[in-house]
Amino acid sequence: MLSFTLQRIGKAVVVIIGVIILNFLLIKLAPGDPAAILAGEAGSGDPQYLENLRAQFGLDRPVPVQLWNYLSGVLTGDLGFSYRNQVPVLSLILERLPATLLLTGAAFAFSLATGVLFGVMAARYRGSALDSIITTLALVFYATPLFWIALMSVLLFSINLGWLPPFDMETIGAGYTGWRRALDIAHHLILPAVTLGLFYTAVYTRLTRASMLEVMGLDFVKTARAKGVPNKRIIRRHVLRNAVLPVFTFASMQAGQLVGGAILTETVFAWPGIGRLMFDALMQRDYPVLLGVFLVTAIVVVIVNFIADLLYRIVDPRIGIA
Amino acid sequence: MSSAEAPLLSVKGLSIPLPPGFDRDYAIKDITYDLDAGEILCVVGESGSGKSMTANALMGLLPSYLKPSDGSIEYKGRDLLSRSEEELRELRGREIAMVFQEPLSALNPLMTVGDQIDEVMLVHGETDRSVRARRVMDLLDYVGLPDPKTLKDSYPFRLSGGQRQRVVIAMALALEPSVLIADEPTTALDVTTQAQILDLIKRIQQAKGMGVIFVTHDFGVVADIADRVVVMEKGLVVETGPAEQVLNAPRHPYTRRLIKAVPHRRAEDGADASSPAADDVLLEVRNLNKTYRSGGGLFAKPRIVPAVQKISLTLRQGQTLGIVGESGSGKSTLGRVIIKLTPSDGGQILYNGKDIAPLSPAAFRPMRQKIQMIFQDPFASLNPRQTVGRILVDGPLANGVSRAAAQRRAEELLARVGLDASAYKRYPHEFSGGQRQRIGIARALMLDPEVLIADESVSALDVSVQEQVLKLLKEIQDQLKLGMIFITHDLRVAAQICDSVAVMRRGEIVEMGPPSQIFDAPQHEYTQRLIAAIPGKGWDPQEAAQGSYEETV
Amino acid sequence: MQNLKRFSQNYGAVLGLVILGLIIAMALAAPLLFPGNPWRTVAMPLLRPMENPDFLLGTDMLGRDIAAGIAHGAKVSLLIGVVSTLVAVLIGVSIGALAGFYGGRVDDLLMRFTEFFQIIPAFAMAVVLVAIFSPNIVSITLAIAVVSWPGVARLVRAEFLSLREREFVQAAIVIGQSGPRIIMTQVLPNAISPIIVTASLMVATAILTESALSFLGLGDRNMMSWGFMIGAARTMLREAWWMSFFPGLAILLAVLAINLIGEGINDLMNPHLRGRKK
Amino acid sequence: MAQDAPAAEVTPGGALNMIVQPEPPMLIVGLNTQGPTLYVAGQIYQSLLTYDASLNPLPQLAKSWEVSEDGLTYTFSLQEGVKWHDGEPFTSADVVFAATEFLVDAHPRWRLIAEAYVESVTAPDDLTVVFKMKKPFSAFLYGFELSSFPIMPKHIYQGTDYRTNPANSTPIGTGPFKFKEWQRGSFIHLVRNEDYWKDGKPYLDELYFRVIPDAASRSIAFEQGTVDVLRGGDVEGFAIRTLTALPGVESTTAGWEYFSPQMFIQPNLRLEVFADRNIRKAMYHALDRDFIVNAIFFGQGKAARGPFSATTMFHDPDLQQYPFDMDLAKKLVAESGIDLSKHPIRLMGLPYGSTWDRLAEYVKQQLEELGFVVTIQAVDAGGWLQNIGSFNFDLAFNFLYQFGHPAQGVSRNYYSDNIVQGTHAGNNQAYANPEVDALFTKAADAVNQEDAAAAYTQVQEILAEDVPLLWTFDMQNTTIYRDKVKNLVRTAIGLNEPMDDVWIAK
């Protein structure tokens, strides 16, 4: 286990450094001088002012030097300074990260739970009306643009029915604490998490169904039937666990993608997370923030994958020693 | 008819139609046979003859889209076909148990062995945990597994194939059923393991007085254990009778054909074993080594498998050198290293005196045409997307032969291996297994090789087809005088076609010599064990197939 | 032939084909059905659907015909979907094939490289690329391609890894075919089915991604696409539901159709595969 | 507009909810004077003056002021008893620090004024500040509201790097509300300043500025009562109509007189086609600006009548006009002899939402009808600034605040020495007319208003004939609020004015 962990950490470091370099170069490739934009926003642009800004942000040095400075900064936990917000990037991101983790985590849990549930039901009653309904719905949700669902659900659940708050993470100014606050946040979480999760619910439903059907055809399921194991127990004890493992692995690999979807969801639901932060940073050419968000996202993804791998190893005895 | 006299299990006129679009209308048709308590009934027949289908029908385990249309299955006088699923479920495992062919996939990979055995008792109403636990230990012990205490908490992947098959048997025995159905339980195993499992089944059957239906395609196995035999062909039962009679005095021509095809030692064995001229050395292998290292990473320990160790051998023109050994002994690796599909770690491969081992793939490519290979799986070794013609001419084209010449040669060789000229334009899936293997042979011959390596080239084929392909290989070998390395795990096959046989164990050759020596006077202890494990030794199929008809009529 | 028959028995897939066929027909016929430029003001702003029989799907806030927009938008949406998928498949297949076939160090290197791209959320990356290279149909198409190839590469690699060990590939080595030739003639044709299935899903995803980009204001302003129409209509969701409803429906139908076809191919391929393995 | 309520009616207390859009990067108004920053910081920081709807100066931190006859000395007397939020007294030293150090360094507009006109700034005593001028500047008194002259605490900033000063995260001002909390991406929370220099004020206890990135969500937020006030630009034009129609909702277009944003289309005169005045006139005639205002901007504005917004000083109502006339436009093109289709152009819209996209689509339509081949260049906010600032555009949308006086907000667009890179607010189109330069300078340096007015009228006539920019419309911003919110808009800087008089009826 220790060697596995070390090996994974080694690999993760390589990947993350790669991601940093890739992003860094990408951003350097981009037309658009952050200093000029910053100056533009402030309404002034004499060359001296620009030079000052560039020097202040280290933009006047050659790209490899900048990259090196950035990398060595990252290694010491310094993700740089936001040009625009005049705040260290790390604190800016850390402030916003929990909201995104909460949102994507909830969406992830929601989509996985419902996806697996529906997938199992569809596979269990393969060919029935239930199966048709579930597969059709899964297809429809797979094919519907996320933001469309978001807008429609706000219209229905917030405006027409008034059940759920349409935006914000909590009731601002209410001053709730403890449980009351948790409940309040949960209430605000429902709409964004569900809309963000629906697409993945569809994905996991389809995956689970396919995986279940495949496992159902395997020899050991036949063995179980030959033993006289009741059908329900076969599904629960033999099929489900074997079928769900690949779904989990896939899901853990996809976890990062949720952050992409969060850009849209956070915009519509005014959710104070890093998806929105990233988008704003991009629009303002606040590159240190952009890089920082990518870096943090990559780290989160790596951690999620690592945890998933670890769980996989615990659940699946075959991998344990290999 | 009182139930005491009634057979334990009785199949009458059972037919299962296939949905439209299959190769035939019926999976099985009008099957009738009985099983008595305390006997072993062997069901034999070629692939697709309906053996498994019958067995599954007995268990009520047919796929949902297949339903028996006619006939009945009576267990202790009561019809099974009309039972509800719940009643059948009660019966399964308790009254009728089953063992499947593939030990590797028959166990749930995520459940411990003990839990899987435990489950049989649990679902049949044994609620006392400690009783079940004790029984699990007893069973594991009973089927001859070492150290049941730790084994019961192991996951299946840690067990060898033979051990897993024992677990499956233990599971089947858990509730002491009256009927055990075993569908080719030893086909996937080594001869030595097979012999042990056969022993085990026989012992249990005798001890418990069970009725056993044993499905197999190997007449050797039949000879070893059967009390009675049912022979099936294309979904029909063509012959039933006591083992003695079916084996030695088969009535139906199909049975006789099957028996005749069972591999056997050549009569003239040994006579020409040393006949090739001593100086026609084609290929000489010296101290060849290959060790697999896998799964190694920055911080992980690699898995090390010494698959080929210090192997030396010599292949002469016109000679067939057999390589035999258990699964995993390194036979295929040796073949692959010689043909440079896998790089070697050390040693020399002298082809016509030149060492080809150190050549780079690019440097070796022009020489490839002289050393060719015939593969094991006739289904997997032909590209399903290419026509047979394309498959054949690709080789010559890659070696600079003109398309027209290659095509002429292909047509010639198709005729040579006994295929119609029209085969040229067809796709592999339009051919049977035996025909495909002929295509594979033709492909190897397209390049006029001097050395031919055949890795399990007939193992995937039914005995009767196997016999034809072996004959074809023999003919070609005689005509073209090439040197052939014939890799097989079936000692009977090796005995039939090789001039010299090498026995491999764990990457090493433990014994090498003419078949007469290997089979009749094995020197090495391991060879002796192998020979002893060959099923059906006490029975000579040649004799049975020839004279017996007149005798019994 | 037999495949065709089997495919035609899959009603979902046939339905998908019919829908997609209609959409393609609509895209092709757009200049005839709705001559001229879909951006033109042709009627009163904000006509409801059916309110004026000439504008069945209503008009938007500048009096442009929604139906014309959908017909012309079909071309752009499909084009972006198909071209980006082609590019992604090209990159993905090349990288996946090299990694899978040659294995070892090549594989390690290429897969690490792939991981860099995979670990960044695809949509976020697309947003950045489009913003940085300024939104136009080329940058959008390429950005979608750039973020979607890693999936293909992984798939192709896995296919190649397993196909490489197949006996017919070994046979091709033994008869002396060269590496590139084996990749092209032996391995690739046998990996094509899963690639096609994945590609069909990618077309669908690309259409969705384009619409999401448009929604964020990162669409090509000169091309009427469905995503653009929704993006433009979203602020008027409550005043003029039809402005976003119809393009949304169009996206849903197109993606659904492509998905159904993809699944049809998948089903078609699976028994085939099973047959081959046996 | 100053609707001071009888004190008896006032019910103090309560929280006012507003939206700040987009989220400001920071609240240090000395470093950033963008709209969102000003909106929030206006409650924290203050300046010397503010202006009424007719742009007459009103006291803020300056209790009174005097201008010498020759226009060369400005003397401000400061309010007594003003304290910074951290308890330090506010004195004339802070004003001098702002005028001579902080703003010279960090505030682009002040720096230009300071360099060109200001000789010295001195503080004879704690409550008096004296500006001595190098030469008269007729607009000087119009540059002392918050966006033009924010006063920063000397005791915190002197001698530090202003941009990285750690105190930037906890702004300290003199205004009626103190900074409490900023949850980025979510809201900014201000609370009542108990020590505010106006006794008994402010009435409100708390202010919330919420961050809601999506326009549709913002209008829902108002509708549902989550916020009480919508600032101009918070919601799209058509939503204004529906929201103002709701019961209990009031609206006003007042409070923008000081800024008077004017939208114009900026042709890059470096291009051969646009260098031709006839073509510019033709383009101007090809646009139906009433349609733009009414159909695209839902009535939020008025078709522009010249380079000076109609709500600002010195606006000349009798200028030459360019009504929508496509035939005339085509005739002008024909006369110019230029084949427009040979000059494909890029149109760069403003990245501020779908209304602006619609405008771009409309302009493209009209220009194509005229004969141009137009591609819309889609840009995000960063890209727009970048392109405008580096002159990388053919035809761009732009709008500028006029800051109360042409010398501050208008002339910068036409001065030939203001053709500088790096700003969106200069003479980016590269218009150069010495006569215009001279007239603008003359007006700015005038000691009395009549001289200034004469020069401005003259320059407007020249510009109207030259059409260096296509002045499209005077933008109108509607503030929507619940009628329980009293005294909301009182001055020409509207919601940027400290809300010390605002109260909520119970």
Ligand SMILES: Nc1ncnc2c1ncn2[C@@H]1O[C@H](COP(=O)(O)OP(=O)(O)OP(=O)(O)O)[C@@H](O)[C@H]1O
């Ligand atoms: N699941 C199935 N669905 C449809 N047809 C089947 C199925 N399984 C087998 N068949 C068909 O039924 C017939 C009998 O098959 P069966 O598996 O019983 O043969 P077998 O004698 O067991 O062969 P083998 O030795 O290869 O195991 C064959 O024609 C086969 O194609």
Ligand SMILES: Nc1ncnc2c1ncn2[C@@H]1O[C@H](COP(=O)(O)OP(=O)(O)OP(=O)(O)O)[C@@H](O)[C@H]1O
């Ligand atoms: N590519 C490989 N990587 C790692 N180990 C391998 C590889 N191929 C084979 N081995 C291992 O090498 C040993 C010899 O394998 P090989 O396939 O040569 O045996 P074999 O005698 O041909 O067996 P069988 O009769 O089952 O075909 C086995 O333990 C096997 O697990």
Ligand SMILES: [Mg+2]
């Ligand atoms: Mg079978």
Ligand SMILES: [Mg+2]
């Ligand atoms: Mg082998």
